[in-house]
Amino acid sequence: MSALPLDDFYCVIPAGGVGSRLWPLSRADAPKFLHDLTGSGSTLLRATWDRLAPLAGAQRVMVVTGRAHRAAVEAQIPALADHNVVLESEPRDSTAAIGLAAAILERREPGVIIGSFAADHVIGNEPLFRAAVIEAVTAARAGYITTIGITPTEPAIGFGYIHVGDPLGIDGAKSARKVLSFVEKPNLKTATKYLASGDYLWNASMFIAKASVLLEEIGKSEPELLAGLLELAEAWDDPATRGPVVDRIWPGIKKVAIDYSVAEPAAAADKLAVIPGHFSWDDIGDFASLAKLNSGGRATDLAILGEHARVLSDASSGIVVSQTGRVISLIGIKNVVVVDTPDALLVTTSENAQRVKSVVEALRLTGSTEVL
Template sequence: MVTPPEPLARFYSVIPAGGIGSRLWPLSRADAPKFLHDLTGSGSTLLRATWDRLAPISGPDRIMVVTGRAHRAAVEAQLPDLTDPNVVLESEPKDSSAAIGLAAAILVRREPDVIIGSFAADHVISDQRGFRRAVVEAVAAAEAGYIATIGITPTDAAIGFGYIHCGEPLDIADAPRAVSVDSFVEKPDLSTAQSYLADGNYLWNGGMFISRADVLLTQLGETEPQLLAGLEELAEAWDTPRRGAVVDKVWPELKKIAIDYTVAEPAAAAGRLVVIPGDFDWDDVGDFAAIAKLHSGGRKSDLAILGENARVLADASSGVVISQTGRLISLIGVTDIVVVDTPDALLVTTSANAQRVKSVVDALKLSGRSDVL
């Protein structure tokens, strides 16, 4: 019997479990965001799979989940080993800087030399060993004082992901693959993505950050000192009876901004950010085309069907069908179709237009149709 590797010393995993996942409407809603769904057919929700991936690396007692107050019951039901001190509840979404920054500020007070790793609740990674190897190198880089991220080696010219432009190799003990980050690049058009793939010096931005908590907070404070001050005030009261009052006062005033802009990009510009290439399968399941691809293995001839009571008749059709109603769905001669059937909303589109689902959500918001959001 092979003995599993020990959890990493000083390491704490942080899972930000927020966001609605508007490109997965009407499956993903405000009260049931995508990380609470099984989108892979594995029997585990994305959140549960993330926990199972991280537990052997940090230990199950060293995983903190940051989520919305409305999702606490569902999160705790899916993660029975999650301890109460490791549940951080947001009164309203404030994006990743506040979520990850607050976790860092709380944990550094409990354990001053702690190294934290932030891993989104809605990513799909099946290569556990490859993932662990990358995290081990990222932790080594964090021990050397860097902020580290894990970039995914591209397998195609994807336009749905941001990219990292790699710089020069670095000499960091126990992190032989570490390279500097030259810059971050927003989601490109197809021709630009093809040039990145051909260049070979670009990685997909997986949004994973590993750092000593104090180093991350210092970088955040250089960019957004007022935001850091608010997070420090929250963290100081967090493990005291004053928490509720301080959260009600401070949280609504926090700036809503992604950690890419407050930590990652400024750290890269200052030469403090390194990237570890991750040669493992990865997807952030950003839209229904990604779900279809996960289930088809990239083949165009398959139809992925999700839903416990899904009833589908298909002839010469491909794509994905997600059913929550048990209603019979018949497909004849349609390719790369996306059908999402829920009790109060039906979506029909194609894989090529999957990114545009967000515009439907935006239109529903403008029209006041919050009942289906």
């Protein structure tokens, strides 16, 4: 295994998104990456930092987040260098966040390899994670845009899938395989076929590449977006010019996910590699996955989160998240989801956990934004 930290590598943590399927716990002013959702004592963001800093070095980790979250992010990560905090005035999706980081870092350090890792994922078996990243960096040195796909454990319908092709034969990255295509979230029948075939991995949205190669791919599919990112990067490290340039350009930056702007076109052009990841991974997309994560995967258990939670349970299962200290009593309820906050209460079931997002949309449409 390569010696750590890797001297040509920079980690980027996009810390954005509200996590609307985790409402009312996750909100605009306190998104899910700022919560401890595993009972570990660390927020998801802090756990991500702790996982990545050994790979690149503490001075070579950049966080891209919203202006409103700067204080919280810096409080979580005191070692985060000031020049490695990139603030978005408003969200513009993953291509803008990762592309801006790539453009800034390429100007600072031509030829640098960057790796993008979401702030709100839960990863187990970190030695296996580090080994996968090291192989991905090796593949990136060979010119590939590389992703790390997760070995599926069930026919999940909440994730995208990566169709895996032949080995690429890269020295130092023996696991690297060609990516044939990215596949959108399938139905259960299709996901079951994918699992049985052994030719598909879950898409965990981890991308490792030379910054220059990533920017080149963005330019092929979104030339205007790339032009804006390059102009922003040119002004970024000059405090005197950055503000006016951001105010002029950022509102016009197109919203597009990096899967569409980079990954899918790169796969079609045989420029995308994947390293199979054999570590545990969860993006905690809803309360059902949060319940499963905190109950060890046992559907008969009741997971309880909250420092001062007071829960009485009789023959019940699911999850209770309490931020109030109010007594919550459950009797004979299976797969329940209860989220109790000072100004909003959610009660649903694990089966309907994905529908929480529709509640958020309804609240927004009715003007009840004070609870969002």
